[in-house]
Amino acid sequence: xxxxxxxxxxxxxxxxxxxxxxxxxxxxxxxxxxxxxxxxxxxxxxxxxxxxxxxxxxxxxxxxxxxxxxxxxxxxxxxxxxxxxxxxx
Numbered sequence: 001x002x003x004x005x006x007x008x009x010x011x012x013x014x015x016x017x018x019x020x021x022x023x024x025x026x027x028x029x030x031x032x033x034x035x036x037x038x039x040x041x042x043x044x045x046x047x048x049x050x051x052x053x054x055x056x057x058x059x060x061x062x063x064x065x066x067x068x069x070x071x072x073x074x075x076x077x078x079x080x081x082x083x084x085x086x087x088x089x
Contacts, residue, residue: 003041003042003072004042004044005042005043005044005079006044007044007045007046007047007050008044008046008047008050008052008081008082008083009043009044009079009080009081009082010040010042010043010044010054010060010079010080010081010082010085011040011041011042011043011077011078011079012038012039012040012041012060012062012067012077012078012079012080013038013039013041013075013077014034014035014037014038014076014077014078015035015037015038015039016035017032017033017034017035018032018033034064036061036062036063036064037059037060037061037062037089038059038060038062038078039057039058039059039060040054040055040056040057040058040059040060041056041077042056043055043056043082046082050082050083052082053082053088054082054085054088058088058089059088059089060085060086060087060088060089061085061086061087061089062078062080062084062085062086063084063086066078066080066084066085067079067080067084068080
């Protein structure tokens with residue numbers, strides 16, 4: 001992949017949505033919630049004010065409405081500022 005985020009932005013591959021409930025019931029596509037965790041695929045270099053805390057390969061948690069959804073080579077990703085990431089898992 002040839003995507004390199006600029007400044008303090010991060011490219012994240014969201015974890016797949018849950019297919020089943022804990023009780024074993026299948027969740028239809030219309031009722032699935034957006035995943036709130038994912039893996040960092042690419043990270044920008046940071047800025048003079050913002051030091052990059054995350055690196056490629058980190059599993060992170062982010063807010064429900066954080067980032068912008070993009071599709072690259074048929075795969076869905078999120079691109080967001082590092083400040084929208086809540087935690088590294």
